[in-house]
Amino acid sequence: MKQKLNYAKKHWPGNIAKNKTYQQQMGSRNSMSKTDPDATFMRMKEDHMLNRQxxxxxxxxxxxxxxxxxxxxxxxxxxxxxxxxxxxxxxxxxxxxxxxxxxxxxxxxxxxxxxxxxxxxxxxxxxxxxxxxGQLDEKRGKIKKPFAADKLFYNHHTDTYYCPMGQPMENIGSYIRQTATGYEQKIDRYQAKNCCGCQLRSLCHQSKYNRIVERNHKLVRLKAxxxxxxxxxxxxxxxxxxxxxxxxxxxxxxxxxxxxxxxxxxxxxxxxxxxxxxxxxxxxxxxxxx
Ligand code: SF4
Structure with missing residues (x-):
């Protein structure tokens, strides 16, 4: 035990300082090479070692x-x-x-x-x-995940979604989500009024409560x-x-x-x-x- 304590006393301050330096060099990245601190670890398409590391x-x-x-x-x-x-x-x-x-x-x-x-x-x-x-599915006439949020009908005038049973899902508020770069996205939330006893429930959603869908309207417009x-x-x-x-x-x-x-x-x-x-x-x- 005493031996371990002595080892820790001797090595930890140096190791903590070294770690701090690495953290500074790494900045916002989640990895860094010790042999080239500017390089980040990446999965290469062409892997000359053929080991997918x-x-x-x-x-x-x-x-x-x-x-x-x-x-x-x-x-x-x-x-x-x-x-x-x-x-x-x-x-x-x-x-x-x-x-x-x-x-x-x-x-x-x-x-x-x-x-x-x-x-x-x-x-x-x-x-x-x-x-x-999406293009391929449209060509083949396939509708994948028919209950997905992006398949629901949205009424722009009333700001209301309609669930697969035709139930209106009203806007219950919004929140701001920040991406890794600090970019802010406004996410609107819409909730069904009563999912209790709905025959489509098992296909529609897994939540214990009434279904909520979240939409980034700006992204929907930009994608369109x-x-x-x-x-x-x-x-x-x-x-x-x-x-x-x-x-x-x-x-x-x-x-x-x-x-x-x-x-x-x-x-x-x-x-x-x-x-x-x-x-x-x-x-x-x-x-x-x-
Ligand atoms: S489970 Fe709820 S949201 Fe889904 S179809 Fe039924 S009523 Fe609509």
Whole structure:
């Protein structure tokens, strides 16, 4: 026991101080590499060790225009959703103006991103989660989860939902939800008046009380707008272009240039390294065009 106490007295102050330093270096991230404190642990698509372990890495964001890299940023987060605003701001700072249009895949479709793009007057062709699945289900005439909140009829004039039994669900209030980035979303709540004895109850909800549905009306509007844009002839053309535009750039860098791992460590050095790669890629494109 005395031995353990002595060990703790000797090592704990140093370990606590070391831990504090790690916490500071990590900031708002939930992981960090000790060998490169700027790198965050991520699951790699291309796993050279073939063991599906998390590895320290950086999240490269690139905007392309006709297969030329127009802008790049390095993010330290694993999710793409939280990188769009910073990347677009970086583009605006570099070019002195916002892009006229922006096409991105479903990883970027969020309330915060749609709102930002709308505020910046950028014509957005950005998919949201389940966009393709929804299209497929519509094509096949499938109605999945017919009791889900988004399948319920909503009356805009009276601000009332109607449950599958036709019972009005009135607004019982709202609350503010904060996302990981601090963005605030207003969530409205609607409650059925009497679920007691309803024959559909087992299919409708699991709650002991009357059913409550929550809706983010702003997101519903933004998703409807995104869907309309994505399904328009212009939207279809932009979605097709995304494949041969940006994906071809990543293909060239990874496979033709064989650049699959950063050789340097630290955010600044990694930024420089990818900058050189981007320049090489663009110069190669120019030389091929001449
Ligand atoms: S369980 Fe409640 S909310 Fe669901 S259908 Fe019946 S009355 Fe409506």
């Amino acid at each position: 998390l590895k320290p890495g950086y999240n490269l964001q690139a905007s392309t225009n006709n297969q030329f890299i127009a802008n790049y940023t390095i993010a330290q987060t694993t999710a793409n959703t939280t990188t769009l605003i910073e990347h677009t701001e970086d583009f605006i700072e570099g070019y002195g103006k916002a892009p006229q249009t922006l096409t991105a895949d479903a990883g970027y479709g969020s309330d915060e991103n749609y709102t930002y793009l709308e505020d910046q007057n950028i014509e957005a062709f950005v998919k949201y989660n389940y966009f393709h699945k 707008k995104a869907k309309q844009k994505l399904l328009s002839p212009e939207g279809v053309a932009h979605r097709k272009q995304r494949f041969w535009d940006v994906e071809a750039v990543f293909g060239n860098i990874k496979h033709n240039m064989n650049f699959k791992r950063f050789m340097l460590r630290g955010l600044d050095k990694v930024n420089t390294e990818i900058g050189l790669i981007a320049m090489a890629h663009n110069l190669k494109k120019v030389s091929l065009a001449i």
